[in-house]
Amino acid sequence: xxxxxxxxxxxxxxxxxxxxxxxxxxxxxxxNAMGWYRQAPGxxxxxxxxxxxxxxxxxxxxxxxxxxxxxxxANNTVWLQMNSLKPEDTAVYYCRVVVxxxxxxxxxxxxxxxx
Numbered sequence: 001x002x003x004x005x006x007x008x009x010x011x012x013x014x015x016x017x018x019x020x021x022x023x024x025x026x027x028x029x030x031x032n033a034m035g036w037y038r039q040a041p042g043x044x045x046x047x048x049x050x051x052x053x054x055x056x057x058x059x060x061x062x063x064x065x066x067x068x069x070x071x072x073x074a075n076n077t078v079w080l081q082m083n084s085l086k087p088e089d090t091a092v093y094y095c096r097v098v099v100x101x102x103x104x105x106x107x108x109x110x111x112x113x114x115x
Contacts, residue, residue, distance in 0.1 A: 014085060048080065
């Protein structure tokens with residue numbers, strides 16, 4: 001059974017940092033990509049950052065230069081280092097794992113940035 005366990009969310013003041021982690025287990029297929037998405041209240045879920053095969057990365061314009069995604073291929077773990085956080089970064093952050101023919105999502109972790 002596939003499990004994605006996320007951690008690292010919380011409450012932080014603007015300008016602060018948080019580090020999210022997501023550990024995926026029970027996956028039988030090769031993981032093609034891992035990523036982070038977020039959903040703020042009343043808004044659609046949006047891409048934050050993705051990493052493909054542990055090398056190629058992609059970021060939303062709103063987080064470029066502030067967030068860094070990294071991955072441990074051997075253990076199917078992905079991290080999101082978030083620096084210089086802003087109140088508009090407040091959202092539930094979801095981990096996503098993409099394998100052949102399907103994807104898996106974590107349960108989400110709340111990130112709240114106070115002004």
